[in-house]
Amino acid sequence: MSENTMDYQHLGRSGLLVSKIGLGCMNFGDATGEPEAFGIMDRAVELGVNFFDTADVYGGPQKPDMEQGFGTSEEIVGKWLKKSGHRDDIVLATKAYQPMGLGPNDRRLSAYHLKRACEASLRRLQTDHIDVYQMHHVDRSTPWEEIWQAMEQLVAEGKITYVGSSNHAGWDVATGQMTATARNTLGLVSEQSLYNLTNRAVEQELIPALEHFGIGLIPWSPLAMGVLAGRPEDGEKTERRALQSDVYDAVADQLDAYESLCAELGHSPAEVAQAWLLHQPVVSTVIAGSRTTAQLEAAVDALHVSLDDSALDELDRIWPGPGTAPMSYSW
Template sequence: MQYAQLGRSGLKVSRLCLGTMNFGFVTDEAVAFRIMDEAVASGINFFDTANVYGGPQRPDMEKGFGISEEIIGRWLEKSGRRDRIVLATKVYQPMDLGPNDRRLSACHIRKACEDSLRRLKTDHIDLYQMHHIDRLTPWEEIWQAMELLVRQGKVLYIGSSNFAGWDIATAQAEARSRRFMGLVAEQSLYNLAVRNVELEVIPACRYYGLGLLPWSPLGGGLLGGVLRGVRDGRRAAPEMRQAVERCRPRLEKYEALCDDLGERPADVALAWLLHNPVVAAPIVGPRTLEQLTSALCSLDVALDADTLRALDEIWPGPGGEAPQAYAW
């Protein structure tokens, strides 16, 4: 396993992060336990979850919140491996029907953290991430709540998710004025097919010393050899079939390039993310043990300059960083 610093922090994390959104939703507890066992055995020390993962994610649906955290908590208790894991979870999403059971008020941050600690069966969270920006709550309130959790030893590092570049800048300016470390990581949608963060989020992460944690690194399966799967008779969801038709010319070129390289498309997509120095660890969310072991192969894939240029031609980004991407 390879390891990297998480942003400007001194914390070392594995270059692949185990995402657990499927635990309790499409992956049952027994399989989730086997996946976590194998992850640790392979050297993965970075687990990502969220308080809302594991079931329905709308407050008007049948309650299913916290199941992923509960499964991880039972595994940690049974395995005794808490000290070997960099454990990340998130706060923001609705966790009940009350007006203060969501977003980033100090009230909700305090309660959400206590609830996550209880479900995870641990006394601290290594990386506590804001799942979304909350522009209705002032940064003075957010940072005051986070500082208290750090002083209490309940949280070690703070991260963000789905922030814009200017949100990162605003958060860090306020943290600096409070002599607080602020953010060390940003979790964003980033893959070959969706490269919007190259405009401003990645430059902000580089400037402020945040490690980027790409979620959906395979584009929900689009970059994982979907055309080959169709040829092999595998059925895809209607949304995926529509995405395939929209991207078919690019997918045909992409999968042909991967064939020429002798590499699987999923491994190439992950290796492309890993070559970016701002990326700390793509988040892989296996539903099965086989998907986890498959993802580990990406660490051995090296992409040369010609391959990187070919990938840019197939999956062009926004043109670089702002403002040069759209102005002289």
């Protein structure tokens, strides 16, 4: 693979340029140990990947009664930043919302929690600022006025630069953005959501909202937990096969058609799945949650896959989307 063949584009309507393939650090500290994580991040920089995405809760069990492992991913990224000296070469994104302790205010999006969560992330990441600070999930029990007051304060203090959301519905994004506009602030620049060929629910209402407000989409799980990487070959390590056996059976006919199309195109199923996302105008960067350097390199290879109208139409036929609301369900 040639070095640094990355393409870049704006994160939503912002002036910030991010690599079309982003590095997801969710596995660091869990499926991927620190030495291998360092190698993956080194390789990412070599390949021109500049968007690194993590979260305060990544790296351990995500249960409110289990604290072990919380913050491990951020800690590993922070150690690498200090050792490598690459802080100014990347766009660093993290998230807050999930439980980070046993107290009633150790979670969600209150101003109380956001302030402490951000400061704790900065300590773990060993940096003085976060480039894109994301709300990991919607919190409808906290008013948007409170959330924006907290985010504006963090921006004013130089602790964060941009604000993104994750796992928000279209009306949540619209409400949040209109509230920010009323406060004369930039508001959201990105939304990170589940989006892949097998799960296109966001096309109904979320994506139209993002397009209207100029908010970039960051898909997570682009390979549908490995399903869109195709069936494991005979003799291949069977961990993924065992994990997804029921899922493979449920979409067997679609997978047959999909794998045949990928063979005709001359690309692997994983490359085609990620290339399809890259062909969606609203997508700013696709998160590659790589557990190994080889997986990261395979994700970057998707940049070189060009899908013509015929291929895109066939992918729509195999994995149909829901259409956009309200036309998708009304006369």
